[in-house]
Amino acid sequence: AQTVTQSQPEMSVQEAETVTLSCTYDTSESDYYLFWYKQPPSRQMILVIRQEAYKQQNATENRFSVNFQKAAKSFSLKISDSQLGDAAMYFCAYRSARGGGSNYKLTFGKGTLLTVNP
Amino acid sequence: SAVISQKPSRDICQRGTSLTIQCQVDSQVTMMFWYRQQPGQSLTLIATANQGSEATYESGFVIDKFPISRPNLTFSTLTVSNMSPEDSSIYLCSADSGYTFGSGTRLTVV
Numbered sequence: 001a002q003t004v005t006q007s008q009p010e011m012s013v014q015e016a017e018t019v020t021l022s023c024t025y026d027t028s029e030s031d032y033y034l035f036w037y038k039q040p041p042s043r044q045m046i047l048v049i050r051q052e053a054y055k056q057q058n059a060t061e062n063r064f065s066v067n068f069q070k071a072a073k074s075f076s077l078k079i080s081d082s083q084l085g086d087a088a089m090y091f092c093a094y095r096s097a098r099g100g101g102s103n104y105k106l107t108f109g110k111g112t113l114l115t116v117n118p
Numbered sequence: 119s120a121v122i123s124q125k126p127s128r129d130i131c132q133r134g135t136s137l138t139i140q141c142q143v144d145s146q147v148t149m150m151f152w153y154r155q156q157p158g159q160s161l162t163l164i165a166t167a168n169q170g171s172e173a174t175y176e177s178g179f180v181i182d183k184f185p186i187s188r189p190n191l192t193f194s195t196l197t198v199s200n201m202s203p204e205d206s207s208i209y210l211c212s213a214d215s216g217y218t219f220g221s222g223t224r225l226t227v228v
Contacts, residue, residue: 035217043208045161045219091160095217102166102174105151106217110160 023092124220
């Protein structure tokens with residue numbers, strides 16, 4: 001079974017600075033997806049960024065980018081020019097790319113609570 | 119990606135009662151997923167719902183407690199039955215590709 005580990009329960013960053021959230025995972029599969037989600041107090045799960053394992057190029061979405069190290073099974077999220085609205089719980093998640101059906105379920109890490117200081 | 123409408127957004131229920139949560143997708147999807155997020159915790163999959171067949175439940179979750187319906191390719195419901203305070207959680211649905219979510223239901227059982 002796949003596992004996802006987020007070793008930082010809490011992180012803080014100054015507004016306009018850069019912060020990196022860590023995520024490692026364990027899998028025997030070669031084809032999969034990795035995700036970062038943001039969950040503000042409103043409880044909605046907002047997809048921040050997605051990475052396909054077969055792609056060597058790291059995904060980027062505006063101020064958000066990932067450092068995907070497949071061999072090391074590491075998937076960190078970098079937030080540049082942090083804004084007050086970035087404050088939230090961030091979850092790393094894994095999903096298989098094969099098999100369909102219940103194989104498409106997401107496996108989540110325990111989350112990192114990000115605080116942005118003005 | 120699909121847009122998922124989930125309701126109710128929140129509810130406060132008496133112990134021993136049941137609550138049905140609905141998710142409506144704006145396009146036809148094969149699979150829908152139901153997750154539970156207990157206070158301060160991560161998300162845990164309850165079950166996978168495929169249209170036309172019984173839902174597949176994860177270890178620790180049973181159909182009598184969390185019955186799921188999937189009457190068509192755009193709709194699903196999750197019922198939390200015979201509720202106790204331990205069922206107080208956020209419940210979320212997702213669909214097909216599995217990586218977009220409804221807005222969640224915050225359930226408090228008193």
